[in-house]
Amino acid sequence: MNFDLTPEQQQLADSVSKYLANEYSFEKRKAIVHSDSGVSETVWQTFAEMGLTAMTLSEADDGFGGGAMDLMAVMESMGEALVVEPFLENVALAGRLVSRMGSATQRAALLPGLIDGSARLAFASLEPGRRYALAPQATLAKAGPGGWVLNGHKCMVTGAASAHKLLVSALTPAGVSQFIVDAHAAGVTLNPSRTVDGFRVAEVTLTHVALGSDALLGEDGAAMPFIEEATDFATALLCAEAIGAMKSANDATLEYMKQRKQFGVPIASFQVLQHRMVEMYISTEQARSMAILAASKVDGTTDARERARAVSAAKIKIADAARQVSQESVQLHGGMGMTEELKVSHTFRRLTMIAQQWGDADHHLERYAALT
Known part of the structure; x- marks a missing residue:
């Protein structure tokens, strides 16, 4: 290919x-x-x-x-x-x-x-205490006058505060369904915050939110396959984002090592540090290959299990490489690597969050094993 x-x-x-x-x-x-x-x-x-x-x-x-x-x-x-x-x-x-x-x-x-x-839209899926589970358990939708009544709690909804509409997954008697909810509707409460990597998220509380019948997205109880597919698609692209962040960390670290001198010579001339930089580069390129595989699978296969295996395998490698590259880049910068003034410290935070987003390595290892 x-x-x-x-x-x-x-x-x-x-x-x-x-x-x-x-x-x-x-x-x-x-x-x-x-x-x-x-x-x-x-x-x-x-x-x-x-x-x-x-x-x-x-x-x-x-x-x-x-x-x-x-x-x-x-x-x-x-x-x-x-x-x-x-x-x-x-x-x-x-x-x-x-x-x-x-x-x-x-x-x-x-x-x-x-x-x-x-x-703008925001996807509200995760619930408190449910970690990476995509299927809702505590967010419920019941038939009401002229439509639906929604109650529940969603957490870590990225972009909710700036969104016009929320796409909220909820459990109905028929199964998992997806609803379109006005972000400013009566009964919708947003509690925004900023994550360690600078993104804006919000907890969303839904209290007797009245929805029309046209708020149901798709068929009642049939949302789960679509949610899983969209999450896999987004995770594959998240892996690509991680490659860019790792490249930034590698480039910044190499440039710093060329400038930083010890014993009168640049520390980039020290063989032991060269080996560490090579390992960072190799991890990034291995992760890139896995990200390409995941992207090709979410585009090119209709087999949900094959798609999910490729995405989980990529996320496992991305999480491992993100940890190695981000931590090494900070260590090779010395103490200043953790300061607010250097971009590398912010790259470290973003890579740390990417490793957790939509499933950490342990989650995807379990998922991969279950699909094999």
């Missing part, structure tokens, strides 16, 4: 990389992180103008019909720049669920705003 980028993919990747290099410097990122919203409207609109928000949506919904392979290099650039805008949560999760599950009316109501950047 040829894993080289097509001319179109390369052109898109170059455009995103150039934009982020010029307009998303480390100092600008810090200003965005510490702003009230934690995201940049200007950056988001630029992503929309570049076609990124429409990339994976179907052509029938005015998207480009692309897949994970089309976004791999883009996600690497975002990982290298430590982009904090909730791109994956909007495009790879919520947008994908609407595109694949929604009726023509629902798609027409939600996807144009996502494509042009005027509206």
Whole structure:
């Protein structure tokens, strides 16, 4: 299989990389992180103008019909720049669920705003005490007057505070279902916070939230396969983001070692440190291969078990490489590697969170074993 980028993919990747290099410097990122919203409207609109928000949506919904392979290099650039805008949560999760599950009316109501950047979505799936379980247990939806009544609690909902609509998974008598909920509806309470890597998340409490019958996305009780597929798709792209972050850590560490002198010579000349840098590079390239495999599988197979095995295998390797590269990069920088002023410390935090997001190594080892 040829894993080289097509001319179109390369052109898109170059455009995103150039934009982020010029307009998303480390100092600008810090200003965005510490702003009230934690995201940049200007950056988001630029992503929309570049076609990124429409990339994976179907052509029938005015998207480009692309897949994970089309976004791999883009996600690497975002990982290298430590982009904090909730791109994956909007495009790879919520947008994908609407595109694949929604009726023509629902798609027409939600996807144009996502494509042009005027509206944002957030995927509310995880529940307190349930770790990485995708199936809801405590969030319940019951039939009510003219529709549904929703009660429950969701945690770690990335981008919820800036979202217009929430996609909430809930348990109904028929099984797991997906609902479209206005983020500002009566009974919806958001408790926002900032994660260690600078992203904005929120706990979402749902108290007797009244929904119309048109709030149900897809068929009642049939949401779980779509949720699993979208999460695998997003996890494959998260692996690509991790590659970009690891590349940034490797480059910054090598540059520092060339400048830092000890005994009158750059520490990059010390063989033992060269060996450690080589191991960091090898881990990154091995992880890259696994990320490419995962992206190709989420794009190219209809076998859910095969797709899930490839994604879990990639996430296991990514988690291991993220730990090694992030920790080594900080150690080779010395004490200053943990300071707020250096980008490498923020890269360390992002890689640490990526290793946990949508399942840590232990979770995916268990999942892989169960699927083998």
